Amino acid sequence: MDPVTAGILVAIGLIVLMAIGTPIAFALGGISLIALVADRGIIELTYFGETFFDRIAEFGFVAIPMFILMGAAVASSPTGRDLYRSLDLWLGKLPGGLAISNIGACSIFAALSGSSPATCAAIGKMGIPEMRARGYPDGVAAGCIAAGGTLGILIPPSVTMIIYGISTETSIGRLFIAGVIPGFMLAGLFMIWTLIACKLAGGYGNPLAATAESVKRTIRENVDANLKALVRVLPFLAVVLGILFALYGGVATPSEAAGVGAFLCLALAIVIYRMWQVGPIKLIMRDSLRESVMIMLIIASAEVFAYALSSLFITQTVAGAIADLEVNRWVLMGVINLFLLVAGFFLPPVAVIVMTAPILLPIILAADFDPYWFAVVLTINLEIGLITPPVGLNLFIINSIAPDISLRDVLMGSLPYALCMILGIVLLCFFPGLATWLPTLIMG
Amino acid sequence: MEHSHIHVAAAPKGIVGGYIRLMDRLSSATAYLAAMLFVAGVAAICHMVVVRYALGMSTSWQTEFTVFSVTAAMLLGAPYVLLTGGHVAVTVLPDSLSGLPRRLMRLTASLAGLAFCAALTYASWLYVFEAWHGGWTTGSVWNPPLWPALLPMALGATLLTLQYIAEILRGEC
């Protein structure tokens, strides 16, 4: 079969399998298996175990569950609450201050966690009920947490940057550093939009100034407690800074850094928050196991899918066709962004990266784009996918935290943040230095 | 990802119900094993970091041990994640339907998932038996036999398949 026909059939098969509700990992794996057996015979089924195992049993991938465990340890401790309280104390008086605190807390938590859904859940648990209680519109409450949570994979550490680094053989430490400035830039854009949204919705919620005198007094009395709370968060931040230092300095591999980070954050959670009972530890293990199993199975299947596409010569045909187009490089970048955006609607970030990075990177390099800059653009595209239906991992989290907010409110609240991210991509195109300046400064 | 309330529907009575309950217990018990292997991986990495960077001594087995224990944890955890509905799927279309079409669509999706898991089970056991029969090792400095590293994949895939059958019987997926 010629690669073009094969490619179309595989795409249709995958869309049908996913649309009827087959879990993404099994849909990807199943369609790959069918394509391989149809193309090369039953032998591909017989030795499928080798392909499946050999591709995930890789030291680099170990970093992913480790960073997730690290995030879960921090999330199960009251770190999220502490962070949030401290920021609220300082920003609570501003109009829209609480919503801004939430985005701030999300970006700090993003630096503690490698995953977006974890960031979303850690801050959202506290943030959404609090914002609603203080009269913020449901859409703003849900949207700013959903969007703020996406920063988890842009601000280092980042599960998706690890996969990009492995797939494209680029430096993971450098990728992490490249995400820092764009991450805080996006956080800034989110904050600006939040203020505008509050104004449009006719309310900044009830800022502290407007709340009852008694509440203000309580909070004033709690200044001490809040400062202590901030002090409790600092050791976690120190661990993360240490990890980043070890990574960009090349002292340790990402997996080593992640393993030590997971151990230290678990130990800190136990010591600082006195979580030495079995209960909280069990919860940490359960949550991190659930998220990492889900992600790793998708990665394994996406790896097999990538092998199937290559085996059927679909990858090479598509890459060749794009290379032959000889269009303007910015038109090319636009097309790639559109493609990533659409892929992000349907697939979780990890799947998109495993499947597309090996095809896209040679094209990107041939068109003279910086691979680290592109990683940031790619990540922001996938962040958009986290808050768009039908598969938006952060939307699922919001739904589990606040099932009573209607999907329509959540989507309408999140949409403007998606536009902020598109604006972020545009800014990155005009000012590539946003992504490339810091890595060059630090790593040369 | 925080899911404080993980909901698993109660199983019906009778043999079918008994099978479902048995599978639920097996998958949950395997999740404990997976969590322990996960922690063992973290411990091995920390051990390696201490030995290599602090003591400046040779490291041999830790990298491989971590890879195999963490990979084992991921595959042994898969049945539990299926049990608790954690494998992400696009459910917009089936959710928008109702009655028989919805049931049929969900059943088709489940059968597709089941078929993949069954294929993986078959292929995994084959790999285990070949590695065991051939006396294959990993070819590293440590050079342990390969089959113990593969066995968790075969066990995980088997339980995943059996759990999938339980989910279909439960009428939940």
Place this chain on the structure above:
Amino acid sequence: SAQTVLRASHQFPGGKGDVRDEMVQLMAKQVADADVDLEIQVHPGESLFGAQEQWGALVRGRLDMTALPLDYASGRHPEFSATLMPGLVRSHERAQRLNDSEFMNMIKDVIQEGGARVLADAWLAGGFASSQNCITSPDTVEGQTMRAAGPAFDEMLETAGASIASMPSSEIYTAMQTGVLDGANTSSGSFVSYRIYEQVTCLTAPGENALWFMYEPILISEQSWSKLNEEQQQALIEAGKAAEEYFTAEAANLDTKMVEVFKENGVEVVTMSPEDYDAWLEIAKQSSYKTFAENVPNGQALIDAALAVE
């Protein structure tokens, strides 16, 4: 008429002058020119199968051809460790003689039993580099943290008093930059392509007494081979010969190029003396050779056969 397409996979960069990629590309061109309805489709840089997956895929007939560092398959055929065994080869001239020896017949028998056959031989040389002091005699590695390329080298270096950190060759650069590694041991090609010269003060070039050689032949699956007609098989054999000749001419150039690049970057370049080589061989005999002989059924016979070559 319908073309038979053979899929060839390797782990090296494609189209960038890597000698192993060039060998496969040369074979593809030769076979196409032979006009025997045969095409070799090259998948470089692990774009089809990963480096570690290739042997398994080859012997099952999932993959037709590969340029493979044979030691990668030593988990399935422990005999293959002999093809990355310290001091067994010594020089490019001796590698040539080794190719037609009893030793290589024994190795090729194992390859054949495994389900593949050799189309072209290739022995790549390598050396040592260090940021501490020049590595010549065994006592020069004492106290250094080293990265070797395989279990046999690891064992020998450890016995000589080095401590070992295992990592892929792509990580050597940063590990040396940050002081995790003091020295490394890899192929001439990798030393240049990973710019190790920026991090070290001394290079031990292969010269006449090289410890490090690795066998990286071009293999074809026995299943794929048996499906070809005589004409096609003949074309492949001739293309293999051409690739081998190309490699023989290039092999020494890889070392020369490495020496040039390192010298240009101000790195001291030394070679091992026959005495150094003999001292290392003694250590290898007590460590890696001994382990190999103990763990591999005909291990001692393999080593004896290799050492017997003039």
